[in-house]
Amino acid sequence: MNINEIAKLAGVSRATVSRYFNDGYVSEEKRRQIRRVIEETGYKPSAQAQMLRTKKTRQIGVIIPKINSESISRMVAGISAALKEAGFLLLLADTENREKEELDYLKLFSENQVDGIILIGTILTTEHRRALKGLTVPAVILGQRLEGYSCVYQDDYRAALEAARCLLSGAKRPGCIGVTQRDLAVGKARRRGFLEAVRRAGLEWDEGAYSESGFGAEDGYRAAERLFSRKPDLDAVFCATDTIALGALSWIQESGRRVPEDVAVVGVGDTVSGRIMRPALTSVHLYYKTSGQEAARLLLELMEGSDSAREVKMGFRLEVRRSTRSEG
Amino acid sequence: MNINEIAKLAGVSRATVSRYFNDGYVSEEKRRQIRRVIEETGYKPSAQAQMLRTKKTRQIGVIIPKINSESISRMVAGISAALKEAGFLLLLADTENREKEELDYLKLFSENQVDGIILIGTILTTEHRRALKGLTVPAVILGQRLEGYSCVYQDDYRAALEAARCLLSGAKRPGCIGVTQRDLAVGKARRRGFLEAVRRAGLEWDEGAYSESGFGAEDGYRAAERLFSRKPDLDAVFCATDTIALGALSWIQESGRRVPEDVAVVGVGDTVSGRIMRPALTSVHLYYKTSGQEAARLLLELMEGSDSAREVKMGFRLEVRRSTRSEG
DNA sequence: TTGTAAGCGTTATCAC
DNA sequence: GTGATAACGCTTACAA
Secondary structure, three states, X not given: OOHHHHHHHHOOOHHHHHHHHOOOOOOHHHHHHHHHHHHHHOOOOOHHHHHHHHOOOOEEEEEEOOOOOHHHHHHHHHHHHHHHHOOOEEEEEEOOOOHHHHHHHHHHHHHOOOOEEEEEOOOOOHXXXXXXXXXXXXXXXXXXXXXXXXXXXXXXHHHHHHHHHHHHOOOOOXXXXXXXXXXXXHHHHHHHHHHHXXXXXXXXXXXXXXXEOOOOHHHHHHXXXXXXXXXXXOXXXXXXXXXXXXXXXXXXXXXXXXXXXXXXXXXXXXXXXXXXXXXXXXXXXXXXXXXXXXXXXXXXXXXXXXXXXXXXXXXXXXXXXXXXXXXX | OOHHHHHHHHOOOHHHHHHHHOOOOOOHHHHHHHHHHHHHHOOOOOHHHXXXXXXXXXXXXXXXXXXXXXXXXXXXXXXXXXXXXXXOEEEEEEOOOOHHHHHHHHHHHHHOOOOEEEXXXXXXXHHHHHHHHOOOOOEEEEOOOXXXXXXXXXXXXXXXXXXXXXXXXXXXXXXXXXXXXOOHHHHHHHHHHHHHHHHHOOOOOOHHHEEEOOOOHHHHHHHHHHHHHHOOOOOEEEEOOHHHHHHHHHHHHHOOOXXXXXXXXXXXXXXXXXXXXXXXXXXXXXXXHHHHHHHHHHHHHHHOOOOOOOEEEOOEEEEOOOOOOOOO
16 A cells, blocks of 8 residues: 555545645545545555655654663653654664663664664763764753753752751761762762762761762672771761662661661662662652653754753752651 | 765766675675775665665564563563664654553554564453454564464463462461453463462462552552451462562561561562562562563564464573572 | 656666 | 666655
8 A cells, every 4th residue: 555546546646645644735625535545445654755755754762871770761761751742753772881882873873763862871971972973863861961962961969969968967977889980970970969968067078988889789789898898887878879779778787787777878869669678768859750751852842943952950859768867 | 975976986886886785796896996985985875765665674663561660671671682683773662551552553563664563561452462463564472472473471370389389388378469360471370370389288278368469569568458457367478570579578567577487478570679678589580681582583583484473481590588488 | 726747765677 | 797777655846
């Protein structure tokens, strides 16, 4: 079934059938004839032919570092919902944390296939900047702020500051488990937020009380172990993510310490597992899903020609639970 | 940049350039000229034109009920890895648990856009069967067994049986939290496995000790509450998934019961949060990611014409941890 | 309001 | 081995 056959059956030219689907410059009479034929045949225009002809694919490329992470899958859920609403399809590229693949996909998508790109970023190098600059389609960065590009990101600094403020009430010897400082959002900004809270609380800070971790719960577990082997008497631990906090919490409890009486713990992100954990984890809720929707909307705007690079900073909400001492 | 310009620059016909990329019937001399021009210009053939011409999109549609679920995102990770290796792109359709959308996407993908479909199923109705039957491209069902279709699924019955066997050693009054029986894999098969273990253990069974839950941890929490309000003296609870088990575990501990001394608990699926939970959750590891890869491979075979519907049943591995009494 | 005709950028067939 | 040439199925001037 192609447009020619439909045209023949409806007794019109194929241009009219095309108009029926597009501009709509068709008389009521022919419109009816065409509709009838379409219903009978179940005809759908070929997306490939449309793509070739119009240079629009109605597909968006979404590049992510890892799909099985709660924060990322929540963002993807938001992107997916917003794109579906707008009639776009989502081309998913999971780089499994390989920077090189991120660049490859950026190039692949740009050359072909998609009308726009959403990049969920962790570490953005100069290479990334160059690749982004060379893009022929609009792009939005999600999860990181990047000067000069449209991006949607969390208020990592203030979120961490609030979480840490809550953590530190009644604490004397704070510690911190963070991630690589090359990740400006989760690594650097959250650490800064924590340090600022320490300063405001008038507490001493010693770099020995900082431990760097990977993103997994197991990483958090080991980081806590390392941290306490150096500083056995910490009484509060800030963790850059909930997942890390969960691992840390496990180790701390196993070491015989009580949470929050001996050691208070907070995370950032408010993941499901943190809510189930006992004691339930005090955390900062980040609107990951909404940020995904926001990124998609921003991209759609960009694709319609609004060429000004815009930034959206998301809000947050402190969730005080049982892993900290006070009411925040 | 299109094939015509490349042909002109290389001093050959566009047919030769096309052959350069495809069959390869090109003399070494022209091959060199073409390669040079391609490198200089960075030319890439238009995917859209290729799609239109060849009727192949090199894109696979993946339909999932929900992206932010650990089991599903692990499957998607596997699919993604296998497809990338084979040079296919992944078109993601998240139905957010709406059956209707599942059918819509099945239709959309079939009419257009993709060379094959992977459907991560939960509930498969007669409508699904009809939609699958009407497909014009090969499809693989992941996570459910469906007679007459290629599918990759977990050994839910035996996995549940093993988990339950471990749970029941030393138990007298078992309970069960399951999901809707319309989900043949997670609902029905796992429940059957549990019941068989009860039978083999020579224990009494009373339907009052069964409670039905949604898929979330909060659902498991409430299901446990309902279950124990009816049967306060249960000493072992089987949960259809780890997520449910985590919720149940929380409620049980909060109710003042000790795990596993007063009540033993098992889940199925071996999710990260179950490993971190204290006590760590005894569970059955299911190879979700591998099953995703397997589904993708099966689909690729199908697309190459191997038209026999094949079934792959995945293995499992019992993970005995601290939420149960014995060594399994 | 409608139809004709010219592409979009490829690949496939067929002669040479 | 290579080059014309005809599709693939659609959209869009332009003419009527």
